[in-house]
Each structure stands twice: as structure tokens, then as C-alpha cells.
Amino acid sequence: MTIDRFLLPQTIDVLKLEMTMSPIFGGQTMEWWSYEYTIYEVENFVLWMQVFFAGWAAVFEALGVALAAITVIAAWTVAVIKYGVTAKGIP
Amino acid sequence: MVFPHTLSIMLTYRCNFSCAHCSVMAGPHRREVLSRELMYKAIREAADIASIGVVVFTGGEATLYFDQLVEGVRLASEYGFVTRLVTNAWWASSIDRAYGYLSKLKEAGLQEFNISFDQFHAPFLAKYGGFQNVINAASAAVKLGITTLVGVTKLRGGEGPTIQWVKERLREAGLEEVMVIQDAPSRVGRAANLPAELFPDDNVPKEVGCPEAMATVTLHPNGDVSFCCGHIITLPEAAWFTVVGNLNRESLVGIVDKMRRNALAIALRYAGPLRILKALGEADPPKFYSPCEVCYYIATRKKEKLEQLTAESLLSAVFGETWRGMLLRSTSGTP
Numbered sequence: 001m002t003i004d005r006f007l008l009p010q011t012i013d014v015l016k017l018e019m020t021m022s023p024i025f026g027g028q029t030m031e032w033w034s035y036e037y038t039i040y041e042v043e044n045f046v047l048w049m050q051v052f053f054a055g056w057a058a059v060f061e062a063l064g065v066a067l068a069a070i071t072v073i074a075a076w077t078v079a080v081i082k083y084g085v086t087a088k089g090i091p
Numbered sequence: 092m093v094f095p096h097t098l099s100i101m102l103t104y105r106c107n108f109s110c111a112h113c114s115v116m117a118g119p120h121r122r123e124v125l126s127r128e129l130m131y132k133a134i135r136e137a138a139d140i141a142s143i144g145v146v147v148f149t150g151g152e153a154t155l156y157f158d159q160l161v162e163g164v165r166l167a168s169e170y171g172f173v174t175r176l177v178t179n180a181w182w183a184s185s186i187d188r189a190y191g192y193l194s195k196l197k198e199a200g201l202q203e204f205n206i207s208f209d210q211f212h213a214p215f216l217a218k219y220g221g222f223q224n225v226i227n228a229a230s231a232a233v234k235l236g237i238t239t240l241v242g243v244t245k246l247r248g249g250e251g252p253t254i255q256w257v258k259e260r261l262r263e264a265g266l267e268e269v270m271v272i273q274d275a276p277s278r279v280g281r282a283a284n285l286p287a288e289l290f291p292d293d294n295v296p297k298e299v300g301c302p303e304a305m306a307t308v309t310l311h312p313n314g315d316v317s318f319c320c321g322h323i324i325t326l327p328e329a330a331w332f333t334v335v336g337n338l339n340r341e342s343l344v345g346i347v348d349k350m351r352r353n354a355l356a357i358a359l360r361y362a363g364p365l366r367i368l369k370a371l372g373e374a375d376p377p378k379f380y381s382p383c384e385v386c387y388y389i390a391t392r393k394k395e396k397l398e399q400l401t402a403e404s405l406l407s408a409v410f411g412e413t414w415r416g417m418l419l420r421s422t423s424g425t426p
Contacts, residue, residue: 003355005401005402006356006402007349008402009418010352011352012352012357012419013417013419014357014361017410
């Protein structure tokens with residue numbers, strides 16, 4: 001038996017696969033300390049950093065958007081209730 | 092793709108030591124040596140694979156074929172690779188001799204240098220000068236500006252020369268800049284005959300990906316290329332599990348392309364051998380001390396089960412169906 005039987009017709013987007021398996025997304029990837037064996041393997045670490053920061057950047061981006069939306073809604077609500085602002089403008 | 096980043100060249104399985112923990116089963120009785128032509132071919136073709144940045148010369152004991160080693164290091168350096176040698180330091184019986192050996196390698200372009208030393212290497216090294224050889228080799232390497240590392244095997248209960256012991260001796264010799272790392276042994280190859288009590292629990296496998304899979308491609312003396320540098324790669328009964336191609340018949344670029352499209356390699360890297368074993372329906376696996384032992388177990392005991400799977404069914408068994416949306420359009424594995 002050779003492992004050629006497991007050949008796929010195309011390559012896989014391994015960054016996406018690693019992100020899916022990452023704890024950030026509810027999976028389990030390699031343990032971070034496994035990178036300490038790879039002192040010369042900076043690229044490995046860079047990949048891990050990319051996955052890590054891309055994940056957290058997405059989380060903070062979502063929080064930022066939510067906060068901005070809440071601020072706009074709150075400001076509009078105050079403007080309408082306190083100052084009587086309508087769609088046509090300030091009375 | 093950032094993998095593989097290392098080409099490991101097993102110049103020979105021959106070694107002047109026959110350590111009791113050697114999973115490669117190297118020793119004086121072994122005669123396999125890589126031909127110069129295949130070594131040159133591998134290095135030249137590695138230059139066409141953008142992700143490979145490091146070429147490692149190992150074995151067996153690569154310095155037993157010193158002229159070929161120097162030629163390999165020179166060619167790899169000319170192609171711009173970082174070069175590394177893994178050795179047992181038998182040749183460093185005096186500081187002058189160590190300097191003589193290493194200055195030839197430095198002149199050829201050697202940048203990194205790993206010495207293996209532990210309680211298994213120690214009795215064999217004693218014939219050539221003992222731990223003083225490690226000091227001599229490290230001193231010469233530091234003097235020549237070669238990055239140096241000593242690798243120690245960790246055993247349960249801190250038996251034998253520990254990482255602290257080695258660090259202390261190096262500090263006494265004024266070699267603080269030498270790095271020292273420790274690794275738990277794998278209970279495969281000759282190490283399978285050692286008592287289980289010797290093996291620490293540090294490296295007991297978990298259901299996580301294996302960082303060695305796909306990171307290194309290893310060239311063997313017979314031309315086989317495997318997709319990791321793990322402990323089972325030279326064991327005849329299990330070697331098929333990691334062999335992606337043969338350099339006598341294929342190009343290294345073609346072999347690496349196959350590796351990047353190989354579902355087994357992908358599953359090992361991102362899910363790990365234990366999850367594969369689980370996917371193969373193993374309900375009650377034996378106690379393993381390292382991930383390599385799981386690969387050995389699958390390769391020797393679960394071969395028939397594995398044969399029933401295709402690339403797609405293997406990935407689905409391990410990752411569920413999420414992987415299907417991750418296939419890239421390009422049919423080429425080149426970065």
C-alpha cells in the first residue's frame with residue numbers, strides 16, 4: 001500500500017483549515033508550546049500569529065461595529081425623545 | 092503554502108553508536124548511504140520550492156561520510172539555504188580536531204550545528220572522550236560563529252544527564268550562548284525494547300495536530316522522501332505510512348506537490364494521529380508515550396482499516412464536512 005491513495009485533486013486552504021480547528025473558533029489546533037521545538041521555524045510561528053490575530057481582529061471588528069450601531073441608535077433616540085427631532089429635521 | 096520549510100537529508104543510516112533509544116535503528120551494521128547524485132538532485136530541486144529555507148544533514152552519523160557532507164553543505168549554502176548538521180560529536184576528541192572538522196564545514200557554509208547527548212549516547216561517546224567532546228565541539232563552533240544547540244533526551248525521574256546538568260557543564264566551560272533543549276523519546280524502533288517506566292508523560296499524545304507532519308520532507312538513502320522527520324520513518328514495516336515518493340523516479344517538486352494534496356498528511360498535521368486512530372474506530376487504544384507511536388500503531392495494526400478509506404472519506408471522518416469548502420481552485424501545490 002502507498003499513501004498515493006489519499007491524493008486529493010486539489011490542495012486545501014490550510015490557513016482556513018487551521019482557523020477552523022483553532023480554539024478561537026471552537027476547535028482544537030496544535031498546542032502553542034509545540035512551536036518551541038521549532039526554533040528555526042519562524043514561518044510556522046508567523047502562520048500561527050496570522051491565525052491568532054486574524055481571529056481576534058475579527059472579534060474586535062464585530063464588537064466595534066456593534067458599539068458604533070448602539071451609539072448611533074442611542075443618539076438618535078435621545079435626539080427624538082429629548083429634542084423632538086423628526087425625520088424632517090429639528091423643530 | 093509555508094510547508095515544508097525544511098529538507099532533511101539522511102546521508103546514511105550508518106552510525107558508530109548504536110544507542111538503545113534509537114528509533115532510526117542506526118548502528119555500525121547499517122550500510123545504507125545516499126548517493127551523491129541524489130543528494131545534489133534534492134538540493135537543486137529544493138531551490139524551486141519557495142517554502143524550503145533550511146537543509147538539515149542527519150542520519151545515522153552524517154560525519155562518517157565527511158567529504159560528501161561538506162559537498163552537500165557547500166551546495167546547499169550556494170543555493171542560499173540555512174544549513175544544519177546533527178551529530179553525536181565523536182570526532183571532537185580534542186579542541187584542535189573539533190576546530191579542524193568544523194572549520195571545513197564553516198568554510199562550506201554551515202550555519203547551525205546540533206549535538207545529541209544523553210544517557211544513551213554517553214557510553215558510546217566515552218570511547219572517544221566523553222562529554223568533553225561536546226565541550227570541544229561547542230567551543231569550536233562558537234569560535235567559528237556557528238549557532239550551536241545540544242539536544243538531550245528526557246527520561247522519567249530525571250535519569251541520566253539532564254538538561255540542567257548539561258547547561259551547568261556548558262556554563263562552567265564559558266559556553267552560555269549554546270542552546271540546550273530536551274525532548275522525550277518515542278517508544279518505537281530500538282526504544283520499543285526499553286522499559287515503559289523510563290518514558291516520561293511529557294509527550295503523551297493528545298487529540299491535536301502534529302507539528303512535524305508536512306513541516307519537513309526527509310530524503311532517505313534509497314531515494315524515498317517522507318513527509319515528516321518523525322521516529323517511524325526508517326522502520327520497514329511502518330515507513331510506507333509517511334513515504335510520499337521516490338527521488339529516483341520523481342522530482343522533489345512533484346513529490347512536495349503530492350504531499351500538499353495528501354489527505355493523510357493533512358489530517359496528521361491538522362488533526363493528529365490520535366484523532367485519525369479514533370476515526371478508524373479504535374475504542375481502547377494502548378498507552379502511547381509519543382505521537383510517533385500512534386503513527387506506528389496505525390501503520391502496523393490499522394493498515395487494513397485505513398485501506399478502506401479514500402482521501403475524501405478520511406478527511407470527512409476526521410474533520411467532518413467543513414473541509415469540502417476549503418479546496419483551492421489551483422491543481423498545483425506550488426506556492
